Amino acid sequence: MKFLNNMTLGQYVPVDSQIHSLDPRSKIIATIVCLTGVFLVREPYGFLSWGLFFVLIVSVSRLPGSLIISSSRPVWILIAFTSVIHLFFTKGVPVFSWGILEITREGLDMAVRMGLRLLMLVLFAGFLTLTTSPTELADGLESLFSPLKRFGFPAHELAMMMTIALRFIPTLLNETERIMKAQIARGADLDRGGPLRRLRAFIPVLVPLFVIVFQRADDLATAMEARNYTGGEGRTRMYPLRWSVTDSGVLMLTLLFAIAVSLLEKRLMP
């Protein structure tokens, strides 16, 4: 059950770096640019370019590489699963066959591409949450969505929900681990058997977890009310968002890089 302790997905790591001190809005837009770029990439040069770009921004952020790797750990299974599906179910020129299983050249190609693409998407999205606190992220999103407020879009409410969800990830992971240990101590076997049996064994963990989540939500609402929270109207911020020249520069460079990679791919494509 140790894996739950190692999950850092969505957890902010405060470090004094230039990336951390950027306006959250510029980081959110830059991340969207990166994700779009990674999504469109097809050739090895493109993946290599985005990979080097990621290494560069990680080094500027001063976050340890091991932390970046561990932050993507929860989705490794999903990435592996997607790659395997593409490996065996893509039609094309066979390179290996064993019974009904057949690996094609196109399948191999797709498996590597999809695996790399998913991994990079997770890494870029994770990098945003590692370098931006949930409150900053929520403030940034609220600000970006604020033009939609006039059409009744609940920008503040969505941002607050996201802040709380991110804040409670570690708490709920600890809670899950505690319940799992309690069930194991009472004879539950969560690690053996096929997927269906494991899923069934997990129900006694999920039921108390849901009860706890609702109880916590109720207590949290009371605590927020006691601290004068009445919604977004009239709220101020300890650090008001400030868009600087650096933010414009970072965003422009990211955009130029994405365009450059895209053009390079088009020129090198046969």
Add this chain to the structure above:
Amino acid sequence: MTGDCLGRFSKVSFSYPESSEPAIVDIDLDIRKGEWIAVLGSNGSGKSTLAKHLNALLVPTQGDCFVGGLNTRSDEGRREARRTVSMVFQNPENQIIAAVVEEDVAFGPENLGLAPEEIRERVRWALEISGLEKMSRKPVYALSGGQKQRLAVAGAIAQRPPCLVMDEATTMLDPRGRQDLMDVLAALHSEGMTLVTITHRLEEILLCDSCVVLSRGKICWRGTPGDLFLLGPRIDEWGLEAPAIVREWKILVDRGLIGPGTMPLIGDMVEALCQ
């Protein structure tokens, strides 16, 4: 309501919708400005229900609760109650909203619509008095249980309320964490803050000016902590347990080794025990 009265309960009764029994019955209580009052009682005695009336989280089913001279039934009274009284609850995990220490402390002042400089100043003050000033940029998940509870206190006092209610806030702390929190409370009291401690641990009321005991939703006793300890076995009837030193003193009194009537000094007790 007199000028030095911060909160007043006037014949307050409250019943939860799901319960046929009232949680508190006919409560008459004044909380004076600058006072440190303890509300004692066993589980289910109604002490948390009483506390939630001060912050207008609950409104009386019968009777009236006044905070800052305003009835908490009115919108204005509710706003005044929220401004005047801050609360710290039992489990810090359920009252910390932000993921970073200073951002959580800022949550209350931000809700009050204060200027950024004022918020930063209040956050700095609250973190300093709670002994968390070196952890301002730490993620909340990296704090110990005691530090989280001190963070909850910092979040509550950053709103600069005239009154702080601690609703069994030491229950989940170890002795060291409890002592640290009591030190924070003593510092706040010395700055003139009105404190209401809700507890069933009698060790925590030694610094209080006065205390009331609740049993089955009714106030069954009121006086000073010293007077309470003199009651001896009656304390047990209310589901409370006297501190070890008071229990020892009772044994010495029962054996005739020390005179009854007043709380002895530690030195007298040691002498009596040596005999």
